[in-house]
Amino acid sequence: MSSPKLSVSLAAIVSGALIVSGIAPYDRATWWMEVAPALIALPLLIATHKRYPLTDLLAVLIALHCLVLIGGGAYTYARVPLGFWLQDLLGTVRNPYDKIGHFMQGFVPALIAREILLRGAYVRGRRMAAFLCICVAMMISACYELIEWGAAVAMGQGADEFLGTQGDEWDTQSDMLMALIGSSCAMLFLSRWHDRQLAKFSQND
Secondary structure, rough: OOHHHHHHHHHHHHHHHHHHOOOOOOOOOHHHHHHHHHHHHHHHHHOOOOOOOHHOOOOHHHHHHHHHHHHHHHHHHOOOOHHHHHHHOOOOOOHHHHHHHEEEEEHHHHHHHHHHHHOOOOOOHHHHHOOOHHHHHHHHHHHHHHHHHHHHHHHHHHHHHHHHOOOOOOHHHHHHHHHHHHHHHHHHHHHHHHHHHHHHHHHOO
16 A cells, blocks of 8 residues: 555655646646646545555556646646657657657546556456446546547637647547547556555555
């Protein structure tokens, strides 16, 4: 389970990043929409820490995901400096920071689902758990794309900074593909590490 020192440190880092990013974001409305998941997750995790502590691995990944969202909120995804550096490095035609965000949108929720499913014994078998976790991540990705669609309908051109399509007509499909890749990578590369950390809960029971 996550140690108190780690939890406090992560909460402080995310809180500090939220405060700094909110001082003078590129677009205030976009900032609110992009950091909304972090604003919801942070107090929720603090409130449930004692009753439902997370593994260190998951706690760190959630914090990293929050930082990715906060960066996108501060600059808008099409203008994040890290994305421009990657664009030059990879030779892409657009700032790819948005794709990092959607990769994390699959990567982290899949591991959250795995922790809940396995700790609660809601599913038997690691393969079925992996399948369901990827399904959960893809459902979240699809719902987020519906939210973006709703914002586009409601706000018109005012939603451009939030959507971050950068002129790509296939942005929605590629966003969901990145979430699929992210969730699959989480299951492939982190499952054993996650299992070792989950085992500590059984030892403490």
